[in-house]
Amino acid sequence: MGYAMSSEYSFDLADESIAPYEQIEGLQADLAGKLAHFVETLIEYRATLGNARSASEWQLQLNKMLGAFFELDVDNELAIKTIRDALSRLVEQTSEAGFEQAIDLRVVSDYLQNKLDSTRISQRFLAGQVNFCTLMPMRSIPFKVVCLLGMNDGAYPRNVAKEGFDLINVKSRHGDRSRRDDDRYLFLEAMLSAQSKLYISYVGQSILDNTPRLPSIVVTELLEYCAQNYCLEGDEALSVDDSGANLVKAITYKHSMTPFSPSAFKQQGSFASEWADVANMLVSPKHEASESILTEVPAEIDLEEFIRFWALPVKFFFNRQLDIYFEGQRESIEDNEPFALSGLDAYVFKDQLLQAQLEKGDQGVEQLAQWLRVSGQLPLGHFGDAELHEVKTISKEIANEVAFLTGSKQQDVEVSLPIALSSGETRQLVGWLKQRYASGGVYYRAGSVRSQDILSAGFVIWWQASVVLRAPLMLSALIRKTACSTTTLNLWIQRVRRAYLMS
Known part of the structure; x- marks a missing residue:
């Protein structure tokens, strides 16, 4: 309903009231309609599935629900078939046992959960040109390129928690199976399977503080072995340590933290076409900016704009000079x-x-x-x-x-003050002083008073009291969420006034 009417109106339902959501417009209406249909279907089946029924009726109802929520395609065909086979098996078991009573939803849910947990649904091995799989024994099939991902310290060899009732782990003997040794052997098999290239990746720096992180122990041992037994062409005369360090540096590539970093395009190319424009700009000739981002100071400066600049200069620069606004981000x-x-x-x-x-x-x-x-x-x-x-x-x-x-509000006062620039030119500061009362200037917000609030109020109060009205600084208030005394805040404004040579 929010697509057709304002959210100011509400509808009284059976047990509650609800207001239309009016943020839907244009092409979003189709998406909102699909979401509404999905929610309505969920509500419908939630009410339907609450009733107990026989196994055959559960089979018909759940198959109908699968057809309502899932579109049969190549990706989910095997998963849907597995669920339907489990439902068929439930009907067969109850029929063979002669059980014809109604079954509660929780019983059917537990049955399907146990069946699906014990049934492994996985993709076929060697199904395409690129295959993703875990390291498993007896699967050392040769490939042109073998990539080992996530070879971080502590992640591989895998740590298997020891069970308290496993007496073999209490005192191990020669010949007992070791999971860590199995993983080492699988790593060796994966290396031997690579015919042309072996690619190993790991997280080399912490995502929190950028401190270095070590790779898996098997990767470290591989690098040490290469450094001790091989060297680059031309490093034959160097010592083992120096030639080994050069070799490790040559075969190790450190990726940049961002895909648009200049270092990402210096040595090797990239298959990410979306960053091709960035790469072309890096190699293109540099040109000076056609015009400065600093614009000419206008003859008249708006008072609110001037206050907004002093409150948050960086935000003002982005908004006014670069035309960048961060508030609109959802x-x-x-x-x-x-x-x-x-x-x-x-x-x-x-x-x-x-x-x-x-x-x-x-x-x-x-x-x-x-x-x-x-x-x-x-x-x-x-x-x-x-x-x-x-x-x-x-x-x-x-x-x-x-x-x-704010019991006695005063009239707004027009401001027109000359400002001398460093170039010798003069600009006019124009605007209106508002929120004037008999007790002084009153500025309030629902949250805690921030530094920019105090600074902005200090500017306006100074202009109001010392310049426009030609009167001494009156008691003025900045009210925070705790509604505390405002005397100290008034003294704060006086210090701001002196700091910026306002007196």
């Missing part, structure tokens, strides 16, 4: 149902409730709270009620403090 939707509000969600809700309290009072807060419930933005049940009560309490405390300081 956040991924969580897979798990939340039982508590995140910090960002709590701030957004507190800010919305604060504005509703100041503009419409308690009635506006209740209307907004009801919309948050029916739109699905709050956790379900009592978890959502508890979170909503907490943010409503905090927002009302801030609203009471704001209402006390």
Whole structure:
């Protein structure tokens, strides 16, 4: 319904209310329709599968469900056939035993789980030009190229946990089987299977702090053996250590951390065609930029733009000079149902409730709270009620403090101040001073006061008190979420004023 109507309206269902989701538009309607059909089908089968039935009826119902959710193709043909064979076997066993009573869903689920766990579904070996498999004995078939992936320290040879009841592991003897020795033998078989090239990869640096990480012990032993028994052409006169170090360096390749790194295109080519443009740019002649990214300072500078620059200079540069905005990037939707509000969600809700309290009072807060419930933005049940009560309490405390300081609103004042540039030219700072009250300038937010908030408020309060109104600095407030005393914050603004030569 959100495709056709606004989310301001809600529908009263049997046990709850729900609001339309209006973020669906254009080509997304087809995707939303498919999702709605999938959810409706799940709900339908959930209600149907709750009833006990005979084995033959379960077979018909579950086969129908497989056809509804899965399209039979080459990739899943074997898996679907395995499930259907298990259902047929269930019907045969109950028929042979003369059991015709109704079976509960949990019994059928446990039966299928046990059957499918004991049945291995895997692809055929040597099914194509490229084959993926685990290292297994008696499979040393020659290949032109053999690639061993994930040969990290601790991952291979594989560590097998010892069972407490296995008495062989208490005191091993000669001739007992060793899993680690088996893996060493499999590694040797894989090496002998490579006819032209042997490719071994491992994670050489930590993903957390970039510290070096060692390869598997069998890879280390292979490198040491090559270094002690072979050398590069032309290194015959060098010592064993020097020639071995050169050999290991020559056969070891360290990949760059990013696919667009210049080092990724220096020695070897790449099969990733999407980075071909980057490679061409690296070898193309360098040209100076046709124009500077720094634009001419306009004759009139907007006051809000000037404040926005001082609050977050880097963000202002990206937005105004490079035309890059990070706010529009969509956040991924969580897979798990939340039982508590995140910090960002709590701030957004507190800010919305604060504005509703100041503009419409308690009635506006209740209307907004009801919309948050029916739109699905709050956790379900009592978890959502508890979170909503907490943010409503905090927002009302801030609203009471704001209402006390904003009892008598003053008219907005137009700003027009000359600014002298280093080049000797003059620009005009224009704008309007707002949020002026009898008690001074009041600036509030639903979260904690940040440094840019204090800096921005300090600029505006200074212009208001010292320049525009030609009056001394009055008591001004920055109200944070705890609605604490604002005297210290006012002193903070005075220090900002002196630091930036505003006095």
